[in-house]
Amino acid sequence: MLKKTNTLKLLLSLTLTTASLATPLFAATGKEIAFDRKKGNCLACHAMDDGDMPGNIGPPLVAMTARFPDRAILKAQIFDATKRNPISIMPPFGKHEILNDAELEKIIDYLYTL
Amino acid sequence: MQRLLNTFLSLSLIVVAIPAVATPEQNKESFQKFYMDRFSHIEKDDFANGVYALDQDARDQWEAMSDFPPFEDDLDEGEALFNTPFANGKQYADCFENKGQGVRQNYPQFDSKSGQVITLELAINNCRTQHGEKALPYKKGDLAKVSAYMASTSKGERFDIKIPNDKRAQQAYEAGKKYYYSKRGQLNFSCANCHVQNVGRKARSETLSASLGHPTHFPVYRMKWESFGTLQRRFDSCNKQVRAQPLEGQAKDYRNLEYFLTYMSNGLPVNGPASRK
Numbered sequence: 311m312l313k314k315t316n317t318l319k320l321l322l323s324l325t326l327t328t329a330s331l332a333t334p335l336f337a338a339t340g341k342e343i344a345f346d347r348k349k350g351n352c353l354a355c356h357a358m359d360d361g362d363m364p365g366n367i368g369p370p371l372v373a374m375t376a377r378f379p380d381r382a383i384l385k386a387q388i389f390d391a392t393k394r395n396p397i398s399i400m401p402p403f404g405k406h407e408i409l410n411d412a413e414l415e416k417i418i419d420y421l422y423t424l
Numbered sequence: 425m426q427r428l429l430n431t432f433l434s435l436s437l438i439v440v441a442i443p444a445v446a447t448p449e450q451n452k453e454s455f456q457k458f459y460m461d462r463f464s465h466i467e468k469d470d471f472a473n474g475v476y477a478l479d480q481d482a483r484d485q486w487e488a489m490s491d492f493p494p495f496e497d498d499l500d501e502g503e504a505l506f507n508t509p510f511a512n513g514k515q516y517a518d519c520f521e522n523k524g525q526g527v528r529q530n531y532p533q534f535d536s537k538s539g540q541v542i543t544l545e546l547a548i549n550n551c552r553t554q555h556g557e558k559a560l561p562y563k564k565g566d567l568a569k570v571s572a573y574m575a576s577t578s579k580g581e582r583f584d585i586k587i588p589n590d591k592r593a594q595q596a597y598e599a600g601k602k603y604y605y606s607k608r609g610q611l612n613f614s615c616a617n618c619h620v621q622n623v624g625r626k627a628r629s630e631t632l633s634a635s636l637g638h639p640t641h642f643p644v645y646r647m648k649w650e651s652f653g654t655l656q657r658r659f660d661s662c663n664k665q666v667r668a669q670p671l672e673g674q675a676k677d678y679r680n681l682e683y684f685l686t687y688m689s690n691g692l693p694v695n696g697p698a699s700r701k
Contacts (some may be wrong), residue, residue: 354627365626392612399622400612408610 340420471637495645502573519551528578534593541679562673569651575696598685609668641698
């Protein structure tokens with residue numbers, strides 16, 4: 311039984327490794343970066359787009375163009391949410407280098423399609 | 425640093441309404457009241473069931489599973505280990521009050537001799553080394569099994585953690601409290617961000633449990649682990665989630681955190697070991 315589980319785990323991790331090895335070959339889209347658990351993982355807290363099983367810690371990300379006409383304000387929120395709200399639980403994606411600038415810009419492009 | 429301090433202060437003031445200078449007793453009262461007001465339909469004792477007090481769907485699944493607890497064998501092993509004499513003929517029972525039966529609710533304790541917080545797991549290992557046995561690895565394995573067995577003999581006893589009138593004990597408590605409210609890791613979360621500020625909300629599909637009741641049912645048998653793990657093993661899981669460096673088992677910060685966290689649950693019943701996802 312234990313053997314079997316281990317083999318299964320090995321198989322799983324192999325598939326996962328292959329999958330993650332494959333990703334850098336293609337430039338990830340803003341949506342992929344936003345949904346990726348190891349990157350933005352925005353779905354942990356926000357309902358957005360067609361994302362599966364979103365959390366409800368933050369507000370749904372909808373009507374972004376209407377609500378965030380100023381791109382700099384939107385970027386500031388994602389770069390370091392604690393600037394506006396010191397007790398924000400939202401990770402400071404830019405400040406803590408969770409995402410690089412190109413990734414932030416791609417996510418923002420994507421948000422403006424919502 | 426100033427920001428961290430501000431965050432810490434505003435969290436404790438606004439969210440939990442713990443006054444900046446308050447006794448541990450007052451801290452505990454406001455901490456428990458916060459959850460009881462927030463979930464006024466939940467009986468206080470039910471917080472001992474963790475996330476299952478808050479999420480009925482998850483509770484239904486869990487109760488179905490609890491008909492055949494997955495940890496029976498490990499718990500039996502814990503009992504056997506507990507009753508196996510050491511090479512010198514002594515046994516665990518010789519190191520504890522009441523022969524180690526029904527004592528879980530008194531741990532962690534502040535030991536005025538060493539000036540340190542002693543968790544149940546540390547006491548188990550101290551007992552071993554005192555009698556010429558090797559210390560066991562913390563967090564999982566035989567140590568967690570022995571601890572689970574000891575918890576099982578304390579079922580229903582109410583937590584009664586004491587902070588003696590000793591400056592070092594109060595410092596240990598304050599250090600644990602600070603750890604709990606400080607943001608850490610690349611993702612920048614404090615324990616309180618998830619388990620106080622966002623208690624009952626969902627992170628993806630996971631409901632965030634209350635910290636009231638966090639220690640009552642440990643060690644826990646987690647499906648993910650396929651074994652028992654101590655409370656400090658669970659601290660590791662939460663620290664990893666926020667990309668913070670987990671600490672060594674029984675590191676001072678972890679023991680102080682456990683001291684604070686368990687004190688916050690004073691009055692709740694011991695209901696370990698329990699199973700979790």
